Amino acid sequence: MEATAIQTNTANVQEATISLALIQPSNYNPRKNFDEQSLTELADSISRQGILHAIGVRPIAGTDRYEIVYGERRYRASLIAGKEDIKATVYTDLSDDEAEQNAIAENLHRQDITPMEEAETLKAAIDSGRYDYATLATQIGKSETYIRTRIKLTTLIPEIARLIDTEEITVAVATEISRYGVDIQTDVYNSHLKDGVTCNNWRGMNASNVARLIEKNYTTDLSRYRFDKSACASCPFNTINLLLFCEDGCEGNCSNPSCLREKHIGYLTDKAVDMLNEHPTANFCHSEYDRNERVNALLTEMGYDIEKLGGYLTPYPFEPIAPQSDRFDTEEEYAEAVKAYEGKVEAHREKCAELTAKAEAGEITLYITIGRNDVTLGYMATPAKPSEDCNNPKAEIAKLEAKDKRNKE
Structure with a gap:
């Protein structure tokens, strides 16, 4: 059956009734899925009332056939309804780009478009290169945020x-x-x-x-980790950049466990080496129940020895924390806190000097403990040496010097 032109006829567009046998779908229709139940319901409506809105088609060069520009759902429902022809708007001079643009525009303005169809259509519009988010927002009367959020559904x-x-x-x-x-x-x-x-x-x-x-x-709470999290602030895997509302002061949660794990391992390894540089006579160790196998393996590959801890350590004194002026109500209170802090700093310095002297004298042994979540410094009293060691201090000094050289290397 040939196309029969009716009523409207302009230079590039004409209204026609065309045989369904001469029509075929296009490859650029953004709508890929058609719900069978809704097609059946539409087919029943077409059987009773006919097509209310014409589909859009364009001629296929060198043939008597037509390609659908928009309205494929109506075309499919008409086939189900057993119709032989369909009302169509024929675009006689439509390029591929214009045909795809019309298909996108028609889909976006459909009343029955599903959220996923809308998402795929919006993505197709952006991917086509004919729109950016600003121009597409103007075209469909939606915000850029709406478009980006909808397109995200395609993932x-x-x-x-x-x-x-x-x-x-x-x-x-x-x-x-x-x-x-x-x-x-x-x-x-x-x-x-x-x-x-x-x-x-x-x-x-x-x-x-x-x-x-x-x-x-x-996800994992980033506040539990001590590595430099400046890059995490803008990371797309940080929930602080995913959620609409976050509490003040929240660092967010990480939804990329492999990246989090590597950053954590790198931080612990670097901290352990830096701590050894500061205390070159210390030994690396781990406890039986709290150890980080990955960090231990990396340090071993670097040439360091790691002992299994055979006792309890006394924590090395922590450096005092300086007071912050904004946390005090008056200047007098802040001045008193600063004075107290300076006293703590002096006491801390004296205690560290005392421990360093004891370590050098062999009275205590310093240990850098590689834990699952942190690296800490501690010490314990050095066990009494056998009599031959006590009578041969040069051998013990040579042993410490060799260890110091190996650690520096």
């Missing part, structure tokens, strides 16, 4: 994406989940959203509760 795993379109979770909940990687999304789905999950099921929860639960169960 959802398929199982969670389907829950949005079936309205089993809200778009707001899906948006919170989309902020995290595939591993976390998969675990959230299997543990809390999958059909049949009865314990800790998150369906029906609001977005803020889901966000807090993900942060609590799948």
Whole structure:
């Protein structure tokens, strides 16, 4: 059946009734999934009332066929309804770019578009290069933040994406989940959203509760770590940059455990070496129940010996913390605190000098303990030496000098 032109006819656009057999879908339609139930419902409507809005097509060069520009859902429903032809707006002079642009625009202005279809359409518009976020926002009358948030939904795993379109979770909940990687999304789905999950099921929860639960169960509090976190402040895996609301002073939680682990290991290794440089006669050690195997392995590769701690250490005195003026109500109170601090500093210096002298005399042994979460300095009394060692101090000095040389190397 050939196309039959009716009523409107302009230079580049004409209204026509075209045989469905002569029409085929295009490859650039941003809409890829078509719900069978909604297609059947539309087909029933078309059977009763016919097509209310024409689809858009353009001629395929060198043939008598047409390619769909927009309206593929109406085309599919008409086939289900057993129709032979369909009303169409024929664009006789439409480039590929213009056809794709029309398809995107038509999809975005549909009343029945699902959240995931909208997300894919917006992403296609940005990926096409014809829009940036500002121009697309003007085109569709939405904010740039809205567009970025919607496009983020395209990173959802398929199982969670389907829950949005079936309205089993809200778009707001899906948006919170989309902020995290595939591993976390998969675990959230299997543990809390999958059909049949009865314990800790998150369906029906609001977005803020889901966000807090993900942060609590799948991220690590950065305040527990002492490495330099300046880069974490702007990291996309820091929940402080994912969540809408964060408490003042909060450093955020890390949702990238592998990166967190490497930073932590690097910090502990560097701290251990720096501490040894400050106390070159100290020994590296670890306790039986608190050790960091990865840091121990790195230090061993660097040529250091690490002992297993055989007793309890006395902590090395901590350096006093200077008072902060903004924490005092009056200048007098602050001056008193400064004076007390200076006294503590002097006492600390004297205690450290005393311990250094004892270590050099062999009365105590300094130990740098490599723990799971920190590196600490401590000491214990040196056990009495056998009589031959006491009678041969030169051998003991030579041993310490050799150890000092090895540590410096």
